[in-house]
Amino acid sequence: MFRKLITALPLAAALALPAVAQEFPDRALRIVHGFGAGGNADTVSRIMAEEMSKTLGQPVVVESRPGAGGTVASGYVSKEDPDGYTMQLMVGGHAVAAALYNSLPYESVDGFTFISTLGQFPFMVAARSGEYDSIGALIEAAKASPGSVKIGHSGVGSTQHLTGELLALRTGAEFLHIPYKGGAAASTALMGGEVDVVIDTGTVIRPQAEAGVYDILAITSGERWPDAPDVPTVSETVADGFDVVSWTGIGMPAGVPDDIADKIRGAVHDALAVPAVSDKIASLGAKPSPSSGEDMTALIEGQVAVWTDVIATAGIEKR
Amino acid sequence: MSNNKTYAEESTAMRAVSGGVLLVAGLVMLFFAWSYPTGSLNQMGPGFMPQTIGILLSCLAVAIIIIDLRAPELAQGGAMHWRGLIFVSAAIIIFAVLVDVAGLVPSMFLAVIVSMFADSQVRPFSALIYTVIATFLGWLLFLVGLELPIPAFWR
Amino acid sequence: MLDQFLLGLSVVMQPNVLMYAFFGVFLGQLIGVLPGVGAITAISLLLPVTFYLDATTSMILLAGIYYGSQYGGSIASILMNLPGTPSSVVTCLEGYPLAQNNRAGLALFVAAFSSFLGGMVGVSILVLAAIPMTVIALKFGAPEYAMLVILGLLAASMIGTGSQIRSFAMVILGIALGLVGADATTGYYRFVAMPELADGISLVSLAMGLFGVSEVIRNASRRPAANAKPLSVSMRDVIPTRAQARSLAFPIVRGSSIGSFFGALPGTGAAIASFMAYAMERRFSRSPEKFGTGHLPGLAAPESANNAASQTGFIPTLTLGVPGDAVMALIIGALILNGIIPGPRLMVDQPELFWGVIASFFVGNIILLLINIPLIKLWVLLLRIPYQKLYPMIVIMICVGVYSHRTSVTDVLLTLAFGILGYLMKNYRFEPAPVLLGFVLGPLLEDNFRRTMLLYGGDFTVFLTRPISAVLVAFSAFLIVFAIWSSVFDARITKRSTK
Numbered sequence: 027m028f029r030k031l032i033t034a035l036p037l038a039a040a041l042a043l044p045a046v047a048q049e050f051p052d053r054a055l056r057i058v059h060g061f062g063a064g065g066n067a068d069t070v071s072r073i074m075a076e077e078m079s080k081t082l083g084q085p086v087v088v089e090s091r092p093g094a095g096g097t098v099a100s101g102y103v104s105k106e107d108p109d110g111y112t113m114q115l116m117v118g119g120h121a122v123a124a125a126l127y128n129s130l131p132y133e134s135v136d137g138f139t140f141i142s143t144l145g146q147f148p149f150m151v152a153a154r155s156g157e158y159d160s161i162g163a164l165i166e167a168a169k170a171s172p173g174s175v176k177i178g179h180s181g182v183g184s185t186q187h188l189t190g191e192l193l194a195l196r197t198g199a200e201f202l203h204i205p206y207k208g209g210a211a212a213s214t215a216l217m218g219g220e221v222d223v224v225i226d227t228g229t230v231i232r233p234q235a236e237a238g239v240y241d242i243l244a245i246t247s248g249e250r251w252p253d254a255p256d257v258p259t260v261s262e263t264v265a266d267g268f269d270v271v272s273w274t275g276i277g278m279p280a281g282v283p284d285d286i287a288d289k290i291r292g293a294v295h296d297a298l299a300v301p302a303v304s305d306k307i308a309s310l311g312a313k314p315s316p317s318s319g320e321d322m323t324a325l326i327e328g329q330v331a332v333w334t335d336v337i338a339t340a341g342i343e344k345r
Numbered sequence: 346m347s348n349n350k351t352y353a354e355e356s357t358a359m360r361a362v363s364g365g366v367l368l369v370a371g372l373v374m375l376f377f378a379w380s381y382p383t384g385s386l387n388q389m390g391p392g393f394m395p396q397t398i399g400i401l402l403s404c405l406a407v408a409i410i411i412i413d414l415r416a417p418e419l420a421q422g423g424a425m426h427w428r429g430l431i432f433v434s435a436a437i438i439i440f441a442v443l444v445d446v447a448g449l450v451p452s453m454f455l456a457v458i459v460s461m462f463a464d465s466q467v468r469p470f471s472a473l474i475y476t477v478i479a480t481f482l483g484w485l486l487f488l489v490g491l492e493l494p495i496p497a498f499w500r
Numbered sequence: 501m502l503d504q505f506l507l508g509l510s511v512v513m514q515p516n517v518l519m520y521a522f523f524g525v526f527l528g529q530l531i532g533v534l535p536g537v538g539a540i541t542a543i544s545l546l547l548p549v550t551f552y553l554d555a556t557t558s559m560i561l562l563a564g565i566y567y568g569s570q571y572g573g574s575i576a577s578i579l580m581n582l583p584g585t586p587s588s589v590v591t592c593l594e595g596y597p598l599a600q601n602n603r604a605g606l607a608l609f610v611a612a613f614s615s616f617l618g619g620m621v622g623v624s625i626l627v628l629a630a631i632p633m634t635v636i637a638l639k640f641g642a643p644e645y646a647m648l649v650i651l652g653l654l655a656a657s658m659i660g661t662g663s664q665i666r667s668f669a670m671v672i673l674g675i676a677l678g679l680v681g682a683d684a685t686t687g688y689y690r691f692v693a694m695p696e697l698a699d700g701i702s703l704v705s706l707a708m709g710l711f712g713v714s715e716v717i718r719n720a721s722r723r724p725a726a727n728a729k730p731l732s733v734s735m736r737d738v739i740p741t742r743a744q745a746r747s748l749a750f751p752i753v754r755g756s757s758i759g760s761f762f763g764a765l766p767g768t769g770a771a772i773a774s775f776m777a778y779a780m781e782r783r784f785s786r787s788p789e790k791f792g793t794g795h796l797p798g799l800a801a802p803e804s805a806n807n808a809a810s811q812t813g814f815i816p817t818l819t820l821g822v823p824g825d826a827v828m829a830l831i832i833g834a835l836i837l838n839g840i841i842p843g844p845r846l847m848v849d850q851p852e853l854f855w856g857v858i859a860s861f862f863v864g865n866i867i868l869l870l871i872n873i874p875l876i877k878l879w880v881l882l883l884r885i886p887y888q889k890l891y892p893m894i895v896i897m898i899c900v901g902v903y904s905h906r907t908s909v910t911d912v913l914l915t916l917a918f919g920i921l922g923y924l925m926k927n928y929r930f931e932p933a934p935v936l937l938g939f940v941l942g943p944l945l946e947d948n949f950r951r952t953m954l955l956y957g958g959d960f961t962v963f964l965t966r967p968i969s970a971v972l973v974a975f976s977a978f979l980i981v982f983a984i985w986s987s988v989f990d991a992r993i994t995k996r997s998t999k
Binding site: 062065066068069072073075076089090091092093094097098101126131176181182183202204205206207208210211213214215217218219220229232233234236237239302305306309310343345 | 845
């Protein structure tokens with residue numbers, strides 16, 4: 027009600043609500059996600075929910091079930107009825123969790139019907155402006171005096187942390203990995219000089235880079251990122267074949283009938299085609315990337331393999 | 346309600362009970378934390394803090410027991426409110442058990458009516474009317490006003 | 501600075517912007533009254549709405565909800581002993597006894613007015629010293645945070661009305677509860693008896709249980725005393741006397757200063773500020789025995805502190821683009837969705853936005869004061885409802901609030917467990933407030949202490965060689981010496997008086 031009241035205030039654009047009677051969604055749908063209200067996952071869920079409710083003609087409710095790196099929500103969703111009314115907004119952490127946890131209350135790949143990825147985004151390796159000339163110089167410094175270069179990351183077992191470990195493994199450099207609670211805290215530590223490098227998403231890094239506080243040394247995607255074509259990739263500079271891209275996507279419990287899954291996939295793709303939605307996804311640092319269910323499954327399977335390897339080699343404690 | 350025991354009637358065991366519970370808490374904590382890796386000083390493990398805190402808690406508990414045994418005043422501050430304890434607990438448990446299954450409205454209804462009985466002078470009929478009103482207000486506030494993502498009824 | 505501030509004011513004074521500012525603070529205040537349903541829920545609910553608004557208006561709306569909810573939080577604390585946020589826990593300590601002594605109106609007035617003054621001090625710091633404060637905040641590394649937290653914990657163990665050793669044990673118990681869940685540094689599971697506990701105990705559960713539920717259990721069968729005077733709502737009983745007002749001046753000044761400072765440090769915020777302000781008042785009061793019974797300075801200081809902190813909390817957000825807490829992260833998210841990248845260049849690139857938002861805080865605080873004073877009457881009337889008719893609603897608000905926070909049944913059951921614990925604790929003269937601060941600060945302490953050891957190779961001298969940290973160590977040492985000295989001194993006095 028409060029929401030409607032505010033929307034009804036002057037200057038707020040009127041919401042177009044096409045009421046098309048349809049068979050499949052005959053009641054409200056849910057997007058469940060495993061993170062706190064207000065995180066990126068929550069925001070993306072709400073953007074999608076807003077748009078999908080228009081195409082599906084039913085309200086789409088966002089439900090946050092945070093806990094244990096999103097695994098509480100995944101466990102919950104995988105056990106829900108595969109009737110098409112329960113969706114999950116997944117993030118790259120879904121693949122990390124499969125590698126990081128000793129036992130999970132669900133099957134990370136077989137327990138779900140994957141619908142489509144929504145956006146893909148690389149990480150950026152950043153240092154204080156002027157500190158290192160290039161990513162090569164950074165790796166040299168880390169090799170010259172092992173453990174002297176400190177990388178701040180957003181938490182043990184985060185994709186950011188594992189990316190740093192992977193960088194160390196592939197280049198043979200030795201870093202001191204310092205955990206912080208979230209990318210913002212790590213970024214503050216970089217500004218204050220407590221750590222030398224931070225690997226995080228564009229939303230954390232780019233504002234500082236644009237202000238001249240940070241230099242972006244490299245980007246973790248396999249190829250140069252359209253949004254930042256001047257930034258060299260890790261792959262072309264110090265570690266050939268290095269390719270880390272995280273993602274957000276929509277999944278459902280395993281066993282959703284194909285026609286319903288297709289309908290949801292259609293609604294997701296339609297939503298991503300709306301400029302207002304794709305712009306917002308892009309503003310969060312991601313490239314809108316509608317995909318097929320098979321592509322999403324393949325992406326997740328590939329990442330589970332990579333992270334399992336990194337966790338074993340880097341000696342990160344499993345949970 | 347005032348306390349119905351005098352200082353002389355309070356036994357040694359009763360005087361030590363609060364510190365004792367705290368001591369048990371500290372020891373249980375230490376029991377579990379003992380197996381956690383402590384690491385080294387510059388790579389502290391996850392066990393360092395729990396063990397330190399467990400030891401500190403146990404020591405403080407012992408100190409509190411000693412102080413309570415020698416204290417000139419009563420250890421227990423007042424009589425127990427059994428009725429409130431039982432019915433309020435029951436109401437919250439009913440809510441917790443039902444909300445995922447039956448939805449918000451039935452669980453609110455039952456929780457309100459059960460909690461009403463925490464008051465010793467409740468009259469069943471007025472309790473029922475009150476409960477209907479309270480449930481309606483709750484529905485209005487949480488589901489209509491705040492649009493909380495909780496289903497109103499079972500699915 | 502001033503002409504830029506005037507530019508900001510000209511933005512806010514446009515009628516439609518002003519309307520959103522009003523709506524934001526008003527809604528925030530309402531949400532703040534509801535325990536458990538915090539500013540985060542409200543803001544994330546309204547996030548889609550901001551897609552249709554421009555960046556400045558969105559930010560003004562969302563920020564208004566945030567600091568408006570700080571005002572609202574104190575209302576529930578005073579009237580029903582329900583602290584919706586950790587920073588309003590301290591408000592319960594003096595506010596609730598006042599309400600029980602028929603002085604709810606006075607308590608609400610003092611809380612609103614000190615909140616207003618604290619907020620205004622916070623805004624002034626934001627206008628005049630945002631940049632220098634940012635520089636100081638960046639000097640706070642892991643060692644400084646660790647020492648700051650120790651100082652806060654020492655202060656917390658001094659806020660109880662009973663013995664210091666009991667309070668200190670409760671702080672430690674709070675830290676112990678804060679250890680439950682995955683260890684932040686290694687991800688190792690500690691005391692995780694069930695998977696729902698992997699992320700630890702919810703603060704909302706703990707606060708609602710220890711304060712709210714325990715109070716309902718105690719009072720469900722309470723009858724109003726036969727000779728009780730009817731609640732008075734005349735303005736004369738609401739406004740403090742001249743002498744009372746004078747006694748509040750310095751507590752508010754001290755509270756606002758403490759709040760402004762702590763708010764500007766990312767990640768510490770309003771909770772530490774309000775506890776520190778309260779502890780400081782108690783320590784340096786000439787009549788410490790009055791605390792805990794409804795002592796006005798003990799209400800005014802933390803109220804001004806947490807509102808000052810909620811304003812200066814925007815300093816790292818606005819000047820660096822670094823969110824200090826979850827709410828700030830949400831507000832930054834809204835900005836990003838509007839195509840504005842918050843960061844160090846915000847002030848230069850978007851002066852209308854930057855100064856407009858700051859000016860909206862100024863206006864918003866005035867609006868809050870203006871809507872709060874008349875509402876006091878209404879809130880006090882709420883207390884005319886006999887407690888027997890009120891408590892079932894309180895139970896429901898707690899249940900729904902806690903449940904909606906993480907959609908977790910376990911959290912609701914834990915709230916009950918903490919309610920029973922809180923009830924028993926009070927029966928055995930243990931205070932709940934230090935538990936809560938230990939719970940909030942414990943993880944911060946462990947996190948920063950371990951990070952310090954990791955960064956500086958296990959070298960303890962770093963705490964003394966870094967200047968800010970050394971000053972904090974000195975403060976802590978002073979507090980300990982002072983506590984020991986005063987307890988020895990007190991013991992002597994009691995001995996002499998019993999002879």
